Amino acid sequence: MAQSITITNMLAGLGRMAISPVQELGRVAIFFFRGAIHLFSLPLQADKIIDQVYFIGMKSVFVICLTGAFTGMVLGLQGYYTLVKFGSEGLLGAAVALSLIREMGPVLAAIMVVARAGSAMAAEIGIMRISEQIDALETMDINPVRFLFSPRLGAALISFPFLTAIFDVVGIIGGYVTGSLLLGINSGLYFSRVESSVLMEDINGGFAKSFCFAAIVATICCFQGYTTHLRKEGFGAKGVSLSTTSAVVLSCVMILVADYVLTSFLL
């Protein structure tokens, strides 16, 4: 009798472990759709979206330029010493540009925005949750998802492609600095290879990725902050810190998972 109860409890625990992530995924999906619908509900929140574009997009430009430049420079160095073994160093421009536009630009730009703006989104909304500011919105008949999440989602969808484009361009220039200026590849050859190898579908693929990453980052970061009060592992400031950590870790993991899935569809 006791043995059968133990087995039942084990199976119940296993069931809970399986059901819990599915339920969480469902809650995130509902949160995303509610935010996406309210993006277009009247009156439009253009002023709030512009504020968030400034915060998520404009304020990330410097860090995107910095990381883009060094990523391109490293690609230039590594690419040169790999290609020179095969006597194909002339293809460096193509290698740098395609790596950046197809893969590294959207992924690294998204991860940098997670670190800079995503964590801030989770922390800000989390603090609003624990200090009853979100409850206050509800009592004023202001939809908190519309007020807090929709403008951030809209701003991320606008900002991510631009930041990715900046990352790509700065990265290609970084590759030029190491490949041509430091290692002596002809600069005309470098840029002509960039021009001849990059197709419009590569650029579109990169932008499609950045759109998806924008939705993933905004949704995960805002959801983590929004549900801070439901955390069982920690309350108050501890809960906010856990939400922020989860937001960053989950966003980065989901960016890489989504990148693989999207790449397999796009190729």
Add this chain to the structure above:
Amino acid sequence: MTVPLIEFNQVFKHFGDNAVLKGVDLSIYQGQVTAIIGKSGIGKSVLLKHIIGLLEPDAGEILFQGKAISTMTAAERKAVKMKFSYMFQGTALFDSMSVYENVALPLKEKGRIPFREIESRVRDKLAQLDLVGIEDKYPSQLSGGMKKRVAMARALVTDPEIVLFDEPTTGLDPIRKNAAHAMIAEYQKTFGFTGVMVSHEIPDVFYISQRIAMLDQGRIVFQGSCEEIQNSTEPVIRQFIRGQNPESIKAAPSER
């Protein structure tokens, strides 16, 4: 007999193993200020949050004008919610917004009120609460008492039909506390709103409330007029309104 505006009918609420409300029956009438009194941590704020829908009862019903809120459609609930305003115990001011933006927010988000009208209503309300000159400050730059008054200004700026005050004057100095009480009483007379106020300010609440309800051990142990509660012979009520410790009363005869 008058139908209560808001009625609690055997409302129960648990948080885990902690039973906070254990069958609350309470009637709140239109055009009156009802004060809810009771010891700290007894569940008065929980009761107040049930009225505005921030918390849902585990069992029992809350009726608005005789209709159970749980049976209302989303549109009906929204219409009911529009009549309410809530002043939080911890103020719940938006800390990334200035005082002006905090008070203006409920009007701005309606989206139908002209900018000039919003400005004049916000400035009027700030002036009435002695908050002129701090419009551009942020909540973190204000004292606790000032935050309370900003929260009150935000709660009253929409001229609501029903206002729920959660300890509106706790932490205020005696002068400002009296001013806030006078303002609530004056507003109530002028606009005739229905007020529900959680407060520990005894005897002040007797002067501004028409009805008093006392919550003790998860139940309403008294509801009636201010005169009735002051004349009550119930030991629990007498001890509370006189601020006497039941233990000291028990101990007193043996000490003599």
